[in-house]
Amino acid sequence: MERASVARVYDYWLGGAHNFAADRAAARQALEAMPELKSVILTNRAFLRRAVRYLASVGIRQFLDLGSGIPTVGNVHEVAGQVDPTTRVVYVDIDPVAVAHGRAILAEDPNVTMVRADVRDTASVLESAEIRKLFDPTEPVAVLMIALLHFMPDETDPYGMVATYRDSMPSGSYLAVSHAGFESGEEPFGWRRARDLYERQVTPMTNRTGAEFARFFEGFDLVEPGQVRIPLWRPDSPDDVEETAARYPGFGAVGRKP
Amino acid sequence: MTDRTFHSVSPSATGLDPAVLAGAESFARSWATAVIGSSYVPMTRAEVADHLRALTELLVGALYTNPFRTAPGYDIGTRLVEAHFTSTDTLGRTVQLLGDDLLTALGLAGDERMRSRLAALQGALAAGYSRALRERTLAEQEAIRAAVLDARDQAETALRASEARFRAMFTEAAIGIGIAAIDGTILDVNQSLQDMLGYTVEEMRARNVRDLMHPEDAASVWRLYDQLIRGECDHYRAEKRFNRADGEQVWTHLTLSLVRDDHGEPQYQVAMIEDVTDRHLLQNRLRFQALHDPLTGLPNRALFLERLGKAFNVRSPRARVGLCYLDLDGFKVINDSLGHDIGDQLLIEVGRRLDSSVAGEGRLVARMGGDEFVILVEGSAGTQDIVEVADRVLRTLEGPVRIGGHELSISASIGIVERAVAGTTAAEQMRDADITLYWAKADGKSRWALYDPERNAREVARFTLSATMPAALERDEFYVDYQPLVRLEDSTVVGVEALVRWQHPEFGRLAPDRFIELAEETGLIVPLGRWVLRKACEQARRWLVEFGDSAPFVSVNLAVRQSRDPELVRDVRRILDECELPPTHLQLELTESAIMGTADEPLEALRSLSDMGVRIAIDDFGTGYSNLAYLRHLPVHELKVAGSFMEGLRAADGADPVDAQIVATLVQLAHALDLTVTAEGVETPAQAERLRRIGCDAGQGWFFARPGPPEDIDRLLHGD
Numbered sequence: 001m002e003r004a005s006v007a008r009v010y011d012y013w014l015g016g017a018h019n020f021a022a023d024r025a026a027a028r029q030a031l032e033a034m035p036e037l038k039s040v041i042l043t044n045r046a047f048l049r050r051a052v053r054y055l056a057s058v059g060i061r062q063f064l065d066l067g068s069g070i071p072t073v074g075n076v077h078e079v080a081g082q083v084d085p086t087t088r089v090v091y092v093d094i095d096p097v098a099v100a101h102g103r104a105i106l107a108e109d110p111n112v113t114m115v116r117a118d119v120r121d122t123a124s125v126l127e128s129a130e131i132r133k134l135f136d137p138t139e140p141v142a143v144l145m146i147a148l149l150h151f152m153p154d155e156t157d158p159y160g161m162v163a164t165y166r167d168s169m170p171s172g173s174y175l176a177v178s179h180a181g182f183e184s185g186e187e188p189f190g191w192r193r194a195r196d197l198y199e200r201q202v203t204p205m206t207n208r209t210g211a212e213f214a215r216f217f218e219g220f221d222l223v224e225p226g227q228v229r230i231p232l233w234r235p236d237s238p239d240d241v242e243e244t245a246a247r248y249p250g251f252g253a254v255g256r257k258p
Numbered sequence: 259m260t261d262r263t264f265h266s267v268s269p270s271a272t273g274l275d276p277a278v279l280a281g282a283e284s285f286a287r288s289w290a291t292a293v294i295g296s297s298y299v300p301m302t303r304a305e306v307a308d309h310l311r312a313l314t315e316l317l318v319g320a321l322y323t324n325p326f327r328t329a330p331g332y333d334i335g336t337r338l339v340e341a342h343f344t345s346t347d348t349l350g351r352t353v354q355l356l357g358d359d360l361l362t363a364l365g366l367a368g369d370e371r372m373r374s375r376l377a378a379l380q381g382a383l384a385a386g387y388s389r390a391l392r393e394r395t396l397a398e399q400e401a402i403r404a405a406v407l408d409a410r411d412q413a414e415t416a417l418r419a420s421e422a423r424f425r426a427m428f429t430e431a432a433i434g435i436g437i438a439a440i441d442g443t444i445l446d447v448n449q450s451l452q453d454m455l456g457y458t459v460e461e462m463r464a465r466n467v468r469d470l471m472h473p474e475d476a477a478s479v480w481r482l483y484d485q486l487i488r489g490e491c492d493h494y495r496a497e498k499r500f501n502r503a504d505g506e507q508v509w510t511h512l513t514l515s516l517v518r519d520d521h522g523e524p525q526y527q528v529a530m531i532e533d534v535t536d537r538h539l540l541q542n543r544l545r546f547q548a549l550h551d552p553l554t555g556l557p558n559r560a561l562f563l564e565r566l567g568k569a570f571n572v573r574s575p576r577a578r579v580g581l582c583y584l585d586l587d588g589f590k591v592i593n594d595s596l597g598h599d600i601g602d603q604l605l606i607e608v609g610r611r612l613d614s615s616v617a618g619e620g621r622l623v624a625r626m627g628g629d630e631f632v633i634l635v636e637g638s639a640g641t642q643d644i645v646e647v648a649d650r651v652l653r654t655l656e657g658p659v660r661i662g663g664h665e666l667s668i669s670a671s672i673g674i675v676e677r678a679v680a681g682t683t684a685a686e687q688m689r690d691a692d693i694t695l696y697w698a699k700a701d702g703k704s705r706w707a708l709y710d711p712e713r714n715a716r717e718v719a720r721f722t723l724s725a726t727m728p729a730a731l732e733r734d735e736f737y738v739d740y741q742p743l744v745r746l747e748d749s750t751v752v753g754v755e756a757l758v759r760w761q762h763p764e765f766g767r768l769a770p771d772r773f774i775e776l777a778e779e780t781g782l783i784v785p786l787g788r789w790v791l792r793k794a795c796e797q798a799r800r801w802l803v804e805f806g807d808s809a810p811f812v813s814v815n816l817a818v819r820q821s822r823d824p825e826l827v828r829d830v831r832r833i834l835d836e837c838e839l840p841p842t843h844l845q846l847e848l849t850e851s852a853i854m855g856t857a858d859e860p861l862e863a864l865r866s867l868s869d870m871g872v873r874i875a876i877d878d879f880g881t882g883y884s885n886l887a888y889l890r891h892l893p894v895h896e897l898k899v900a901g902s903f904m905e906g907l908r909a910a911d912g913a914d915p916v917d918a919q920i921v922a923t924l925v926q927l928a929h930a931l932d933l934t935v936t937a938e939g940v941e942t943p944a945q946a947e948r949l950r951r952i953g954c955d956a957g958q959g960w961f962f963a964r965p966g967p968p969e970d971i972d973r974l975l976h977g978d
Contacts, residue, residue, distance in 0.1 A: 008402070014298045015297050015298055015342065015344040015345050016344070016398060017394065017395040017396075017397075017398035017399050017402075018398050018399075018401065018402040018405075019402065020402070039295060041298075042295065042298045045298055045300075046298075049300050070402075073298060073299075073300060073342045074298065074299075074300030074342075078300065079300060096409035096412065096413060097402065097405045097406050097409045098405070099409070100404075100405035100406070100408035100409040100412065101401060101402055101404075101405030101408075103408075104401065104404060104405060104408065105401070236302035236303055236304065237302065237303050237304065239303055240303055
């Protein structure tokens with residue numbers, strides 16, 4: 001509680017109250033450094049909603065949300081549940097408070113559960129009792145890494161981690177990724193300050209370029225519209241695409257394992 | 259927190275005028291535009307617009323409803339929060355937009371009653387929103403706090419479980435475990451360690467690690483301990499002894515590990531201690547068995563040699579080591595006559611006596627095997643020390659030993675070597691002790707002998723000579739010199755004595771006194787003597803051929819052993835035959851003892867030779883104890899008077915009348931027995947003259963000629 005957590009800072013930005021003073025202070029300071037951050041966060045959350053709706057529409061009924069944080073407003077099982085209430089969702093996070101909270105609110109729902117694990121420890125995630133219980137290993141699954149990989153520096157081998165998850169999926173499965181990043185020279189105003197503050201108080205961040213982002217999808221076929229800035233991925237309406245969308249500091253894509 | 263309720267707001271329920279509905283529709287669009295992006299709602303833009311249109315219709319319905327109620331406004335505020343319009347920006351924009359645009363959009367811009375109703379509904383909306391947001395916030399705060407507590411509980415449960423596991427491991431471990439602070443204060447010990455050392459936890463806690471120091475600890479144990487405490491090493495293993503509470507000792511394998519704090523500073527020390535006492539005692543027993551004699555319990559040869567080797571490793575120039583090599587006299591007789599059982603009992607008793615009389619610091623009594631024992635005196639101060647030990651040992655063995663009804667008297671011979679360690683080796687000292695023991699035996703047993711390097715050198719040389727003599731004979735390293743026997747009356751050479759020499763490749767020319775005795779010991783004297791005899795006869799034959807009647811006879815020495823050789827007569831005859839030498843040209847010289855002390859058989863041989871015509875002379879006459887009465891019955895032709903009597907005849911004026919009288923008497927005696935007399939060792943003209951006057955027949959000595967090659971005799975015979 002003394003230290004801000006990624007999950008609770010995110011919850012605060014989304015307008016939730018699942019947070020403490022330290023989380024709110026960190027969130028506010030980052031916002032002060034970069035006022036657009038709020039819209040960046042909301043847009044990222046909207047990507048999750050659109051991606052899950054898309055995946056549900058192509059028939060996916062198993063979702064593995066890695067680094068889910070607190071299953072707060074607009075979470076996966078709500079969005080997917082609107083299409084099919086029997087959709088099975090497993091949330092994974094390392095934050096014990098987020099997991100405790102998730103388990104409390106999900107206790108009544110037999111199709112949704114939460115695993116406490118380090119997503120980098122792929123074996124303990126994939127071999128977890130929860131996944132064995134809820135998932136049919138022969139059925140396609142959607143693995144979500146929403147605002148996750150930019151918390152993993154190259155030294156921790158995020159590419160290898162993604163490949164391990166890929167290799168565990170049956171054919172016809174999907175990977176959805178959103179990731180903070182931009183091409184060189186595009187750095188948004190106040191970004192570095194906001195990031196420094198965030199790194200100091202919460203956790204380090206690694207922004208990646210489009211090319212670096214693309215490597216996460218090795219072994220996948222990207223679905224339309226491919227790899228784009230997050231607001232441009234299957235927007236709900238043209239009104240949602242603002243002028244600034246093309247410079248939005250984050251990439252999004254969904255790929256299908258052939 | 260689920261928001262699946264927003265679809266329930268149905269516009270069809272209001273039943274309003276189409277114009278009013280169109281106005282409401284228009285307002286709802288403005289409203290959506292104003293609030294989108296102010297809060298995150300999991301809806302598309304179209305869904306947001308739908309939701310707000312329904313709320314607008316509800317609001318408009320409330321404006322027109324009579325009696326007027328503010329409850330719908332309250333409800334709308336609640337529903338905004340439920341749809342997750344939780345940002346207060348949303349409320350602000352909503353209230354402002356309602357005041358600014360709604361009445362205009364409905365065409366009621368100047369209607370004061372409606373304005374008043376709207377104000378009331380705005381208030382109710384704000385109240386409903388606030389109330390709902392407050393409820394939601396409180397609920398979420400409660401949920402997240404509950405989650406924190408939950409997570410903490412789980413973490414604590416996990417910690418407790420883990421702690422219980424570790425505690426069980428500590429408590430139940432079969433290996434002894436102890437934890438101490440860096441200053442050595444013992445903090446905790448497990449049951450195994452308590453059992454091992456015999457102290458309770460409380461007793462151990464009252465102690466310091468350094469109190470566990472044992473006098474036998476290797477220095478490295480505590481040096482490593484200090485290094486570990488200083489944080490210079492993280493763990494070490496050692497063999498260590500502990501004193502138990504009951505005074506017994508425990509041998510252990512100790513592993514000490516350092517536990518550091520988060521900053522890397524030494525914080526605790528953890529000891530893992532395994533009791534290896536049984537293994538240690540077994541090893542000790544095995545080692546003892548390997549290094550001790552099972553019969554006497556004394557150290558055995560292996561242990562003795564190990565200790566001796568160590569004593570020689572001392573590099574000090576003053577370090578000395580003494581050794582007594584002891585062997586019982588006549589043990590074999592006891593063993594053979596009374597049986598091995600008695601022999602073994604005797605050895606046990608000897609071992610016991612040796613051990614009790616000698617034992618002490620720096621002294622070791624060991625049984626080498628059989629009836630051989632050895633005493634090692636380390637750090638000896640000089641020969642006197644070890645001679646005292648040897649004397650004490652001989653005394654302690656003096657008392658008779660009673661075994662199984664027998665009373666056995668025993669004695670021992672001891673070889674002593676005592677010397678400085680520097681410049682020698684353990685093996686050399688052992689060898690010399692062994693040799694010295696042999697001397698003690700040879701010198702008469704029941705005594706000690708002290709190693710004497712000169713005696714040893716002589717013996718070594720003797721040994722070398724006797725060992726190389728047979729080969730020397732084959733290689734023709736021997737040769738014969740001749741010394742004339744001169745008739746005093748007319749200075750004619752009547753005979754020559756053959757004297758064997760050894761041209762040794764290493765020691766040079768050796769006179770007979772250096773090797774004849776050895777040859778007698780080894781028996782080589784027989785072939786050597788035969789060889790000399792042949793050489794001398796061959797030479798005599800040459801003179802006979804050259805000088806005819808004036809050729810001298812050869813006089814050849816016959817050793818005692820030769821004189822007893824049963825082949826003697828046949829050998830002499832064959833050699834004379836082969837050399838074609840008349841027996842009268844050969845004289846054999848024997849010592850008094852060889853002739854006087856002989857039994858019948860050799861005497862028979864001498865008689866045969868004499869009968870054959872060979873002359874027999876008694877060599878060195880006057881030095882033995884001749885039985886003069888017996889002399890007349892012996893087949894003897896000549897006496898050779900020993901050179902020692904010549905001393906008194908040296909001066910012309912009769913310096914020693916006794917000597918002169920003896921020689922004169924001998925000559926008279928010889929002549930009475932019809933023997934000729936030759937005086938040996940004649941060195942001066944005066945001696946020769948006196949001898950001539952006395953009536954001595956012949957002389958031999960430097961005065962006439964030194965021994966030399968046959969060519970020297972040739973010259974004499976030619977009268978050169």
